[in-house]
Amino acid sequence: MKEKLIQRYSAAERINHWVVAWCFILLAISGLAFFYPAFFWLTGVFGTPQLARMLHPFIGVVMFVGFLVQFFRYYHHNFIDQEDVEWMKAVGTVMKGHEVGDIGRYNGGQKGMFWLMSICMLVLLATGLVIWRQYFAGFFPIPVIRIALLLHAASAIALIAGIIVHVYAALWVKGTIRAMAEGVVTHAWARKHHPRWFREMTGRK
Numbered sequence: 001m002k003e004k005l006i007q008r009y010s011a012a013e014r015i016n017h018w019v020v021a022w023c024f025i026l027l028a029i030s031g032l033a034f035f036y037p038a039f040f041w042l043t044g045v046f047g048t049p050q051l052a053r054m055l056h057p058f059i060g061v062v063m064f065v066g067f068l069v070q071f072f073r074y075y076h077h078n079f080i081d082q083e084d085v086e087w088m089k090a091v092g093t094v095m096k097g098h099e100v101g102d103i104g105r106y107n108g109g110q111k112g113m114f115w116l117m118s119i120c121m122l123v124l125l126a127t128g129l130v131i132w133r134q135y136f137a138g139f140f141p142i143p144v145i146r147i148a149l150l151l152h153a154a155s156a157i158a159l160i161a162g163i164i165v166h167v168y169a170a171l172w173v174k175g176t177i178r179a180m181a182e183g184v185v186t187h188a189w190a191r192k193h194h195p196r197w198f199r200e201m202t203g204r205k
């Protein structure tokens with residue numbers, strides 16, 4: 001029997017997502033290399049340490065712009081309501097494989113992650129500009145650059161931790177990767193994980 005599918009992401013949305021994701025991977029690799037001496041060898045991914053140092057902020061700007069497009073695509077799906085609070089309180093039950101509540105397009109965890117990503121992106125851009133030696137750092141006093149460096153590293157660590165959870169959830173919930181790879185999900189996936197969204201998409205009661 002042919003499985004019934006629902007479109008979840010268009011090709012443009014998927015390209016947008018994977019551009020952001022690849023930028024993130026390159027930024028995390030080069031950022032960790034600058035942050036901690038034991039990871040310095042990771043600059044080899046870019047050819048030379050100098051190239052990594054030069055490219056990191058430019059890739060950061062591409063990631064920010066890519067995420068900004070994602071932000072305006074999805075923010076209205078990510079407002080947290082009472083249903084999501086219930087989901088968050090019962091996250092232990094969800095982890096055991098039982099869904100909680102009448103979930104719409106995204107669940108409480110995904111919505112929380114969306115806002116964490118948004119805050120981190122904003123802090124990373126603002127502080128990244130302040131510490132961008134070649135163009136902007138000269139305009140700021142050293143104490144401001146120091147605070148910006150600290151906030152840049154803190155928000156990068158928060159984002160890396162968040163993305164580890166995001167990727168784990170994407171792989172752990174069977175059928176989710178397909179949403180971002182092929183753009184579609186099965187009726188069974190939607191009915192189980194996002195029942196309210198399923199009804200909205202199919203017009204079923």
Ligand code: HEM
Nearest residue numbers: 020021024070074106110111114117167170176177179180
């Ligand atoms: C690196 C590996 C990544 C994988 C495997 C991955 C996978 C996925 C998948 C499967 C979805 C669809 C979830 C669903 O529709 O229920 C998704 C959604 C999404 N992803 Fe990723 N992702 C990755 C990295 C990132 C990064 C680095 C960002 C941005 C910082 C990001 C931002 C988003 C956003 C904004 C959504 C829409 C969810 C929402 O609006 O709440 N992803 N991702």
